[in-house]
Amino acid sequence: MKLYNVAILGATGVVGKQMMECLLEQDFPLGELKLLASARSAGKTVEFNGQTLTIQEATPEALDGVDILLGAAENDIAERFAPVCREKGVVFVDNSSAFRLDPEVPLVVPEINAQDIAWHTGIIANPNCSTIIGLMAVAPLAAIGGLKRMVVSTYQAASGAGIRGLQELEAQMQAMGRGEQLPEPSAFAYQLCSNLIPQIGGFDEEGYTSEEMKLQNEGRKILHMPNLPIGCTCVRVPVMRSHSESITLEFDDEVTVAAARDALAAAPGVKLVDDPANKVYPMPLDSSDQDLVYVGRIRRDISAPEGSYGLALWCCGDQIRKGAASNAVQIAKLVATTYAR
Amino acid sequence: MKLYNVAILGATGVVGKQMMECLLEQDFPLGELKLLASARSAGKTVEFNGQTLTIQEATPEALDGVDILLGAAENDIAERFAPVCREKGVVFVDNSSAFRLDPEVPLVVPEINAQDIAWHTGIIANPNCSTIIGLMAVAPLAAIGGLKRMVVSTYQAASGAGIRGLQELEAQMQAMGRGEQLPEPSAFAYQLCSNLIPQIGGFDEEGYTSEEMKLQNEGRKILHMPNLPIGCTCVRVPVMRSHSESITLEFDDEVTVAAARDALAAAPGVKLVDDPANKVYPMPLDSSDQDLVYVGRIRRDISAPEGSYGLALWCCGDQIRKGAASNAVQIAKLVATTYAR
Numbered sequence: 207m208k209l210y211n212v213a214i215l216g217a218t219g220v221v222g223k224q225m226m227e228c229l230l231e232q233d234f235p236l237g238e239l240k241l242l243a244s245a246r247s248a249g250k251t252v253e254f255n256g257q258t259l260t261i262q263e264a265t266p267e268a269l270d271g272v273d274i275l276l277g278a279a280e281n282d283i284a285e286r287f288a289p290v291c292r293e294k295g296v297v298f299v300d301n302s303s304a305f306r307l308d309p310e311v312p313l314v315v316p317e318i319n320a321q322d323i324a325w326h327t328g329i330i331a332n333p334n335c336s337t338i339i340g341l342m343a344v345a346p347l348a349a350i351g352g353l354k355r356m357v358v359s360t361y362q363a364a365s366g367a368g369i370r371g372l373q374e375l376e377a378q379m380q381a382m383g384r385g386e387q388l389p390e391p392s393a394f395a396y397q398l399c400s401n402l403i404p405q406i407g408g409f410d411e412e413g414y415t416s417e418e419m420k421l422q423n424e425g426r427k428i429l430h431m432p433n434l435p436i437g438c439t440c441v442r443v444p445v446m447r448s449h450s451e452s453i454t455l456e457f458d459d460e461v462t463v464a465a466a467r468d469a470l471a472a473a474p475g476v477k478l479v480d481d482p483a484n485k486v487y488p489m490p491l492d493s494s495d496q497d498l499v500y501v502g503r504i505r506r507d508i509s510a511p512e513g514s515y516g517l518a519l520w521c522c523g524d525q526i527r528k529g530a531a532s533n534a535v536q537i538a539k540l541v542a543t544t545y546a547r
Numbered sequence: 548m549k550l551y552n553v554a555i556l557g558a559t560g561v562v563g564k565q566m567m568e569c570l571l572e573q574d575f576p577l578g579e580l581k582l583l584a585s586a587r588s589a590g591k592t593v594e595f596n597g598q599t600l601t602i603q604e605a606t607p608e609a610l611d612g613v614d615i616l617l618g619a620a621e622n623d624i625a626e627r628f629a630p631v632c633r634e635k636g637v638v639f640v641d642n643s644s645a646f647r648l649d650p651e652v653p654l655v656v657p658e659i660n661a662q663d664i665a666w667h668t669g670i671i672a673n674p675n676c677s678t679i680i681g682l683m684a685v686a687p688l689a690a691i692g693g694l695k696r697m698v699v700s701t702y703q704a705a706s707g708a709g710i711r712g713l714q715e716l717e718a719q720m721q722a723m724g725r726g727e728q729l730p731e732p733s734a735f736a737y738q739l740c741s742n743l744i745p746q747i748g749g750f751d752e753e754g755y756t757s758e759e760m761k762l763q764n765e766g767r768k769i770l771h772m773p774n775l776p777i778g779c780t781c782v783r784v785p786v787m788r789s790h791s792e793s794i795t796l797e798f799d800d801e802v803t804v805a806a807a808r809d810a811l812a813a814a815p816g817v818k819l820v821d822d823p824a825n826k827v828y829p830m831p832l833d834s835s836d837q838d839l840v841y842v843g844r845i846r847r848d849i850s851a852p853e854g855s856y857g858l859a860l861w862c863c864g865d866q867i868r869k870g871a872a873s874n875a876v877q878i879a880k881l882v883a884t885t886y887a888r
Contacts, residue, residue, distance in 0.1 A: 355850050359700035359793035361743055361782065379740075383724015399720075400787050401832040402702055404844050404861045409823040413804070413846035422849065437850030439793040439859060441702065444785050446741050452700035452780040452793075463754070482750040491742040503745050505754030508763065509696050509778030511852075518780060520745045 209237035210542045213272045213296075215264055215287060216279035217241035217252070220369045221301060224531035225276050226254055232532070234539050242268055266290040274538050277301050277332075278531070288329055298329045299538045301530055303416075306331040306424055313427045316536040317475040318345040323537065323545045330537055333428060334420040335529030336360050336440065340451045341428055342499035342528065343521040346473040347466055348429055351515065352458030356436045358421060358451055362406060363490065365447040365525045367393045375399060375444055394442065403442040415440055448490030449529060450522040454507055460515040463504055470501050475528070480504050488522040497532045499523035550578035551883045554613045554637075556605055556628060557620035558582035558593070561710045562642060565872035566617050567595055573873075575880050583609050607631040615879050618642050618673075619872070629670055639670045640878045642871055644757075647672040647765055654768050657877040658816040659686040664878065664886045671878055674769060675761040676870030677701050677781065681792045682769055683840035683869065684862040687814035688807055689770055692856065693799030697777045699762060699792055703747060704831065706788040706866045708734045716740060716785055735783065744783040756781055789831030790870060791863040795848055801856040804845055811842050816869070821845050829863040838873045840864035 212229065216222045222243075229236055241252060242264035250261045262268050264283070269275065275291055277284050277300035284302035291298040305311040312322035313331045315338050323330060333341075340358055347353065364375040370393035378399035381388045388397055396403050407416030422436040443450075471478040479488045480502035488500030500522045507516025523529060553570065557563045563584075570577055582593060583605035591602045603609050605624070610616065616632055618625050618641035625643035632639040646652040653663035654672045656679050664671060674682075681699055688694065705716040711734035719740035722729045729738055737744050748757030763777040784791075796802075812819040820829045821843035829841030841863045848857025864870060 355852065357698050357795050357848075357850055359780075361702070361784070379720050380724035383721035395826050396830060397832060400785065401830055402784065402786060402791050402863075403830060404791075404793075404828050405823070405826060412849070413823055413844065414849070435850035435852070437795060437848045437857070437859060439700075439795075439844065439861060441791075441793065441861075443702070443743065444741065445743060450743050450745075450782075452745075452782065454698050454778060454780075482746070482754055485736050485746060487745050489737060489742055489744060491738060503754065503780065507698075507778045508753070508755070509698055509776035511696065511776070516778070518778060520780060520782075522743075 207235050209235050210273040211237040211271055212274050212276060213240035213242050213269060214276045214278060215242050215283065217261060218243045218247045219278055220365060220526055221530045222278040224526045225278060225535055228532045228535035230255055232535050232539055234535060235542050240268060240272060269294050269296050272296050274299060274541060276534055276538060292328045297541050299332060299534050300329060301332040301534050303334065305329050306333060313424055314537050315341055315428055315533060316540055317342065319428055320540055323540050332534040332537060333424045335366060335525045336362060336417065336449050337421050337424040338529050338533055339449050339499055339521060339523035340421060340453060341425055342475055342523065343453060343501045343519060344455065345429060346469040347455060347461060347517065350465060350469055351461035353434065353455060354458055355456040357454040358438045360440045361443045361450040362440060363445045363447050363449055363525050364398060372446060398442060398444050400444060406440045406442055445490045447524055447526055448494045448522050449525045450490050453519050455517045456510060457515045461517055463506060466504050466517055475499060476501055488520055490522045493522035494524050496524060497528050499528055548576050550576050551614040552578040552612055553615050553617060554581035554583050554610060555617045555619060556583050556624065558602060559584045559588045560619055561706060561867055562871045563619040565867045566619060566876055569873045569876035571596055573876050573880055575876060576883055581609060581613060610635050610637050613637050615640060615882060617875055617879060633669045638882050640673060640875050641670060642673040642875050644675065646670050647674060654765055655878050656682055656769055656874060657881055658683065660769055661881055664881050673875040673878060674765045676707060676866045677703060677758065677790050677792065678762050678765040679870050679874055680790050680840055680862060680864035681762060681794060682766055683816055683864065684794060684842045684860060685796065686770060687810040688796060688802060688858065691806060691810055692802035694775065694796060695799055696797040698795040699779045701781045702784045702791040703781060704786045704788050704790050704866050705739060713787060739783060739785050741785060747781045747783055786831045788865055788867055789835045789863050790866045791831050794860050796858045797851060798856045802858055804847060807845050807858055816840060817842055829861055831863045834863035835865050837865060838869050840869055
């Protein structure tokens with residue numbers, strides 16, 4: 207079997223570190239692994255699979271000999287490295303939002319649209335975390351009922367703001383636990399502990415945040431439904447690393463609760479967690495530190511308009527794993543196996 | 548001015564204590580105040596407005612001489628005292644859910660349907676906390692646009708489970724802050740700190756919780772819209788005492804964002820907090836410990852179906868105050884003034 211040399215761009219971040227674990231967990235056919243980060247981190251060492259790896263500064267030269275670059279960096283860095291990848295023939299699986307809506311770039315959740323990997327021209331984009339987690343629950347239902355509208359309210363974890371977000375929430379909880387003054391927020395605009403912040407990203411002229419528009423724009427592209435109406439409200443909640451979403455769906459055709467449960471029970475990457483009589487439903491504490499998206503609270507939407515059929519549901523998924531690192535490594539593995547050229 | 552003798556049933560609970568404060572804040576024309584609770588609490592003393600009041604056991608005799616009973620107790624206790632009130636001519640303003648859907652009992656949010664107090668026959672029900680807070684944001688809009696559907700996801704504070712809920716979340720945060728094992732949950736079914744629990748109340752056959760159905764059933768009654776479709780998902784979040792709600796509305800007629808803002812800015816009991824460019828929006832930390840319901844993130848619903856007009860918004864309100872005690876005391880004051888018989 208051919209082995210692939212992989213580099214991780216942004217290897218010191220929460221997502222970059224998780225990508226290393228996922229390469230092992232997913233049994234990726236790995237040759238050499240290069241860890242790339244800013245000059246500040248270069249020279250630090252990291253243990254990986256019994257080896258000691260040294261972090262290198264992310265430079266164009268560092269991509270020599272690399273087959274696949276896993277991007278876990280901000281848009282500006284992704285934009286800087288994309289042309290280098292093309293030039294050197296490196297396949298760039300990028301977790302930034304820089305290329306997600308580029309019509310030349312597939313945007314992929316492997317369980318939903320793996321086949322889009324086939325037409326990549328060097329870059330494959332990994333969708334936004336809340337998009338992946340929500341669509342994992344919705345796509346198996348869209349396929350059976352003629353999905354015609356999605357209304358989503360998110361409950362997004364601190365990890366979405368990276369290590370600084372996690373540390374800030376932790377420090378606030380510690381101070382609150384000790385009865386001390388809470389440290390000033392910096393990763394978030396406001397205190398997150400015992401609070402909710404209804405803003406993730408910047409606002410557009412209509413009053414939507416960039417995070418809210420990602421669900422619409424990326425969701426349409428992944429589902430191949432370019433006109434699907436998707437309304438979304440994104441809220442940061444004081445939870446560490448799993449995002450949760452309350453989703454209301456409208457369909458052209460009737461999708462019974464039983465049919466929805468069957469479809470979700472059979473869907474790869476999804477865990478049906480739906481036995482309300484026994485208090486069994488998805489919770490972010492349970493869905494953290496693993497790759498499955500938990501889906502439950504599936505019920506008929508009692509507000510669905512006449513002539514429509516509606517379902518309501520609730521899902522939770524680990525933001526760092528399926529929302530970012532695991533999904534990107536799944537894509538990379540498909541590039542190295544099923545869609546190898 | 549006539550003074551009214553008031554008793555509080557459940558005076559040692561979070562809501563009962565808040566009712567005492569609200570009587571003073573709202574300048575209620577108060578004669579004598581009796582504090583009623585279980586036999587266990589009888590004999591304890593409480594400071595109130597410079598006096599020392601002794602808590603009495605809640606017995607039928609304790610209602611002698613009382614004009615208005617403020618109920619802050621569970622359904623079974625409310626059901627036990629309702630006939631006693633009728634017999635003794637005491638007006639019962641009850642915060643339990645026992646009588647809310649009784650067609651003989653007005654269910655009142657004073658800013659919305661104060662006039663329903665006029666037809667009471669001895670009992671007036673105080674709506675559920677999440678119903679009051681959501682409707683404070685929705686009613687001013689329903690009036691102008693021909694409201695035809697509500698889809699709501701709630702983010703409900705620990706205080707909804709009373710003092711035990713508040714203490715449990717606090718103890719969990721303290722343990723987490725100290726790096727200790729978290730105490731076992733008892734007020735909630737699961738750990739709430741750094742978690743979300745998508746169940747408030749018990750489940751019906753359709754998979755809805757009692758809390759979710761309250762928003763539909765109580766909302767329809769308060770708005771005088773007996774067929775309004777209302778779909779709701781209720782979620783407990785690790786926040787102390789303000790509930791928040793993400794609300795999507797559909798109207799027959801166009802309601803512009805500007806018109807919605809004007810209506811909400813003019814609505815009594817509402818504070819318009821809606822300047823996203825300056826990161827100004829409702830947050831539960833800000834809306835706590837005061838009576839106004841904060842409304843913001845008002846925007847066109849970009850998923851509204853053709854032929855409909857939609858708005859999305861976000862609101863927060865103190866669950867103990869406007870969600871319970873303040874609203875009940877407002878009703879009592881109207882009983883003692885505008886609707887005095």
